[in-house]
Amino acid sequence: MAQLVVDIGGRPGLDCRGFCRYCYFRHAKEVPPFGCRHCPPFRKGCDHCSRSVQERYPGFLDLRAIADDTLARLQVLEGDLSRVTISGGGDPSCYPRFRELVELLAGMEAPLHIGYTSGKGFDDPEIAQFLVDHGLAELSFTVFAADPRLRKKWMHDPTPKASLSILERLCGEIDVYAAAVVLPGVNDGEVLVRTCEWLEERGAKGLILMRFANRAENGLILGNAPLIPGQRQHTVEEFRDLVTDLASQFRMRISGTPLADPGLGSPFAILQEPDLLATLPRVQRRATVITGSVAAPFVKRVLDACGDGSGVVAVEKDIADLITIDDLKDLDPAELEQAVILPGRAFVHEPEAQEVLRADGTERIVIRGPDTLTADGETSMGMAREDVLAMELEGFAALIRLINQFGRVL
Numbered sequence: 001m002a003q004l005v006v007d008i009g010g011r012p013g014l015d016c017r018g019f020c021r022y023c024y025f026r027h028a029k030e031v032p033p034f035g036c037r038h039c040p041p042f043r044k045g046c047d048h049c050s051r052s053v054q055e056r057y058p059g060f061l062d063l064r065a066i067a068d069d070t071l072a073r074l075q076v077l078e079g080d081l082s083r084v085t086i087s088g089g090g091d092p093s094c095y096p097r098f099r100e101l102v103e104l105l106a107g108m109e110a111p112l113h114i115g116y117t118s119g120k121g122f123d124d125p126e127i128a129q130f131l132v133d134h135g136l137a138e139l140s141f142t143v144f145a146a147d148p149r150l151r152k153k154w155m156h157d158p159t160p161k162a163s164l165s166i167l168e169r170l171c172g173e174i175d176v177y178a179a180a181v182v183l184p185g186v187n188d189g190e191v192l193v194r195t196c197e198w199l200e201e202r203g204a205k206g207l208i209l210m211r212f213a214n215r216a217e218n219g220l221i222l223g224n225a226p227l228i229p230g231q232r233q234h235t236v237e238e239f240r241d242l243v244t245d246l247a248s249q250f251r252m253r254i255s256g257t258p259l260a261d262p263g264l265g266s267p268f269a270i271l272q273e274p275d276l277l278a279t280l281p282r283v284q285r286r287a288t289v290i291t292g293s294v295a296a297p298f299v300k301r302v303l304d305a306c307g308d309g310s311g312v313v314a315v316e317k318d319i320a321d322l323i324t325i326d327d328l329k330d331l332d333p334a335e336l337e338q339a340v341i342l343p344g345r346a347f348v349h350e351p352e353a354q355e356v357l358r359a360d361g362t363e364r365i366v367i368r369g370p371d372t373l374t375a376d377g378e379t380s381m382g383m384a385r386e387d388v389l390a391m392e393l394e395g396f397a398a399l400i401r402l403i404n405q406f407g408r409v410l
């Protein structure tokens, strides 16, 4: 079975009918390349950590270019096509020739997915039936709130009632996963409960809640913090409790990012599975494992269960994937082992990290660890618990092998 992702290009905010007030990319500055796992060792900066992470596309791609690219990739695809996903930096609902695009992709006769839309570009409720008639099987739709006035104010949706009416019709016909960035005092509390009720009554499969980020340590790495001066945000613990409480009140699945997916007991569901933990390799050497502040206590508990997890160090950044060289500069190298393992997806160039981490005069080996150790609430929404556990087993086994290969003999 093969899947095809159709990239339509576009820029967040600019190809979304204007920025939502809470958009991660609002006020984003053009920053120098971060360095990442895709960069060659001799050069800091590649397409991924310069253009792609900043979603610096020139605009939506021309329909003809999308059609040619799709056709070319279809010809080299092995196996039956099981799903076609529309994705891009801009919002698919704002794509100028959206109906033609859908008609084109419907011709492939595979279920169609829209990876993400805010619905801001949809003005005519009839589009819902058009999408169903053309094979749309699943979509992720930013609801923000079921109150159209809040959508208008915070998302700048010019036709919020039409967008909600489309969402309503799709909920009754296909698999809809709604999403909302949650801002305290804006769309949490009673507003959020009413949004959950609205979605559940209409048949949404799930709701993914995202904690609003307003500070650099929350992951705003594009020089754009604060997004909304003075806007409060939930602590990680407050947010986890909010998600857990809501998930217990509704039948539809509710998960949150960074924490948690109560239906699956993830992230780090493996901590509730002692038999699986026992199948991981034992930690036999000592290295420093650097990670984000949210994951650190979990990673330490897993490594402790495998022998010795005392080398886990959290930086001042919530999410491991968004660690940059600045976070490493804040560490005291003297407290690190000679082998340092970075998160696989950290935005750091290894030679630069090596330079920074030898500030105390000790040479250190910097190794890039596995890409993922678990699935966050956004990733796990469409997954079964077994899939999350398999992902965690694979990630931790790879991490422990690295510790045992490069670490200091105990």
Ligand code: SF4
Pocket: 012, 013, 014, 015, 016, 018, 019, 020, 022, 023, 024, 025, 089, 091, 118
């Ligand atoms: S629709 Fe999404 S990408 Fe576009 S401005 Fe809003 S949050 Fe940003």
